[in-house]
Amino acid sequence: MFWRKKLTEQEREEKEKSYWSYVKRQYKKNKRALFSLYVIMFLGVIAIFADFLANEKPILASYEGTISSPVLKSYAVGLGLGQWPVHFQNVDWKKDVNYDWVVFPPIPYYPSNLDFECNFCSPTGEQPGKTTRFRHWLGTDDLGRDVTAGMIHGTRIAFMVGIVAMGIACFIGIFLGSFAGFFGDTEFKISRIRLVLTLITAFFAFFYGFFARSYLIADAIMESSLSFMMTMLTSIGIFVGIIALVNLLVVPPLKKIPFLGKQVTIPLDIILTRMIEVIVSIPTLVLILAVVAIVEPSIIWVMIIIGLVGWTGIARFIRAELLRVRHLEYIEASTALGFSRFRAMVKHAIPNALSPVLIAIAFGVAGAILTESILSFLGIGVPTEVITWGKLLSLARTAPQAWWLAIFPGFAIFITVTMFNLIGEGLTDALDPRLKQ
Amino acid sequence: MLTYILKRILIFIPTLLTISVLIFMLSVLAPGDPVEKMLGATPEGEPIPIEAYNAMRKQLGMDLPTFYFSMSSKAYPDTLYKIPKQAHRDNLARIVGEHGNWPEIDKYYKNASKMFDSAYKIERDSLNPKALIKIKELSELLLIRYKDKDITRAFKKLKPHIESTPSTATMLPLYNETLQSYTTVTSTQTKWKNMVPAFIWYGTNNQYHRWFSKFVTGDFGLSYVDKRPIADKIGDYMYWTVILTLISVLLTYLIAVPLGVFSARKKDTTTDSVLTTMLFVLYSLPSFWVATLLITFLCQPDYLNWFPPYGIGEVTENTGFFEKLGIRAYHFVLPLFCWTYGSLAFLSRQMRGGMLSVLRQDYIRTAHAKGLSGGKVIWKHAFRNSLLPIITIFANIFPRMIAGSIIIELIFTIPGMGRLLFEAIRYPDHPMVFTIVMLAAFLTMVGYLIADVLYAVADPRITFK
Helix, strand or coil, X not given: CHHHHHHHHHHHHHHHHHHHHHHHHHHHHCHHHHHHHHHHHHHHHXXXXXXXXXXXXXXXXXXXXXEECHHHHHHHHHCCCCCCCHXXXXXXXXXXXXXXXXXXXCECCCCCCCCCCCCCCCCCCCCXXXXXXXXXXXXXXXXXXXXXXXXXXXXXXXXXXXXXXXXXXXXXXXXXXXXXXXXXXXXXXXXXXXXXHHHHHHHHHHXXXXXXXXXXXXXXXXXXXXXXXXXXXXXXXXXXXXXXXHHHHHHHHHHCCHHHHCEEXXXXXXXXXXXXXXXXXXXXXXXXXXXXXXXXXXXXXXXXXXXXXXXXXXXXXXXXXXXXXXXXXXXXXXXXXXXXXXXXXXXXXXXXXXXXXXXXXXXXXXXXXXXXXXXXXXXXXXXXXCCCHHHHHHHHHHCCCCHHXXXXXXXXHHHHHHHHHHHHHHHHHHXXXXXXX | CHHHHHXXXXXXXXXXXXXXXXXXXXXXXXXXCHHHHHHCCCHHHCCCCHHHHHHHHHHHCCCCCCCCEEEEECCXXXXXXXXXXXXXXXHHHHHHHHHCCHHHHHHHHHHHHHHHHHHXXXXXXXXXXXXXXXHHHHHHHHHHCCCHHHXXXXXXXXXXXXXXXXXXXXXXXXXXXXXXXXXXXXXCXXXXXXXXXXXXXXXCCCHHHHHHHHHHCCCCCECCCCCCEHHHHHHHHHHHHHHHHHHHHHHHHHHHHHHHHHHHHCCCCHHHHHHHHHHHHXXXXXXXXXXXXXXXXXXXXXXXXXXXXXXXXXXXXXXXXXXXXXXXXXXXXXXXXXXXXXXXXXXXXXXXXXXXXXXXXXXXXXXXXXXXXXXXXXXXXXXXXXXXXXXXXXXXXXXXXXXXXXXXXXXXXXXXXXXXXXXXXXCCCHHHHHHHHHHHHHHXXXXXXXXXXXXXXXXXXXXXX
């Protein structure tokens, strides 16, 4: 049996490979989309290595014979795993330390570094006291903060917002969309007792998971985002655990009673469509603005809120795909082999329906990045000390003479959003050649 | 058709109710005490007189329970909403969380607030100013701290100050009583009650019911900023937003529809590909960047000084009509451009796509074959079937009239709805924010409703599923 199983797995892998290699070939034909992908990869590299590209700290420094990397060290210090040696504590990295030799990052500034000698330094004009090495290549803002550094670290924030927000949206969208699509309005049947007990336990589970712990959660928010996440995870664990426990232990014996065991149909598709209608009925930006306005300004909240609002597109895509897939032969075959519908959905239907979700993700990331830059531009929800593209662009409004603040950050937003949109279009064409116009 | 519209309206209602509950929940979660905000700041941090507070609270309906029902624990009192001052209410809820015996906590709270009030009633004399300040401070701590440690410490510090001067010593019996009642709280605590869920039904006399029924009749409440009715303020600010939206939509249709059709007819020519690329770039340009660029480079003396950088222009009563029109138009060129180009590009692209899919159909070939002119085929046979994107844009007009374009109105300082919303969020003026959100949602739904009906009119095959 062992070899047989291995073989089928191999076969499946090969099939998958051939499908994806087909998609890849199709995608590569589209030069615009391919170019966009490379640009995004390039920006992704900038986002990942932002600390090495623009930083006040040296990448490598030799001090009294010992060689160290302050940039790497700052990660350790940030995680609480190390401490700065005395000669590096609270220093101006460029002036205070007598290095034997030193390698600064290409842009030797951190976005929040103030340079009082150089307010609104123009990229083309004279920059007093700056050698070529320490020149502000894209100028500075009102406080002398380097725009290049802000742009590089802004890339990181933009990508983080895009990825985290879409991660949350994917989780919700795939979960809800696949249930609604696979079971439709008629095929999700559960016994009366399970329905009633689950609803009742949901009440109790919510009480013990969240209500009874609400002060713990509130205190955790005050403490740190890490402890908040841990408390939240525990709460979710309690919530899910109680419901699962009742469903696994209490429901099966009671189901044997004929009246309680009678099946009722739950119209999952109608429920999901109504939910989506509620969300899309509120203009997205207005909703996000209103929600952001009642929480403490934090980039984390911005990501979470964009994610919580942005799942509808993904849910629609996967729902439509599963509505099509659910009656295909291979799903019927899995049912005929005696596997549960649930297993057929998770193991066979969803993996085959995920490819169109990629399209929704590409457009979704573009939307999330745009929303974040609008929020930063308006100065709502994003803390003032965080430098983002939108924040830099908004500075141009107060200082019309600083044309570099109007051009560069906006260009970065435009390029990133457009490239993600082009990738989305490319994927649309590659995944379904029929749609190509 | 009529049944279709009726059915469509029927599902409109539950969605609207759900949205209203959602938005109401958000407004409840908004930080700050609405009553205190409505009363405004008191001079020198004096506490708001309790009579004024209670009167305003009643006027705002904040003395009612929040919703039809509440879910809480057995320890949690069902009458907590009757306690004035949100800060005290929140703190009491936390004390309940610590100890779980509401009747005792209630007694303690009443004593503590009596003590707090009496501290303000003591006349200032030559001996007591310092002690009095301390007593006021510490007795307030008793009302806004919930941890046993903090409360005990406040009690301990309070005693020497009360005993220090003859006038303050009159508070001593009250102090002892309060301390006594707090000891009862800690000694008879019933923490287990916090772990027993409870469900309380309040009926229709609640804040949500009141808010929503008033909302339906057009009474949106008062703004925190100037205490004016929100409906009046919205009426003032809507003017320019409605005008700009209407002009913008008109321009969009006038330019985008012919452009889309033209582009579809010229498919696979250089004209088409240039046009498509241009429209794509236009579509992808974030409007707040374009607006910033325009204002930087076209409205400043440093570069080109072609347009006014902000405002809607000043007119007096005796400015002539055409002169007025000219001033307004001069000010509106750039905002209108930024307002329009995005949807223009979107609609043109949609129009082109829709037209192309229609032009592939057999009946178009038939029309050509029977010798109709190109224009006749396009406008008589193809156009109606590619109407759907036009309707989609039409549905978006309504919410845009109420929510405006926050960014463009902000950049060009146009006194419209977007600016009102932005300023309300910044203030923060929560009643205004949530009214605008609610109205925007309502109008979006109305837009969808109208669009769905129009879809059915344009394409008889569409039926309600």
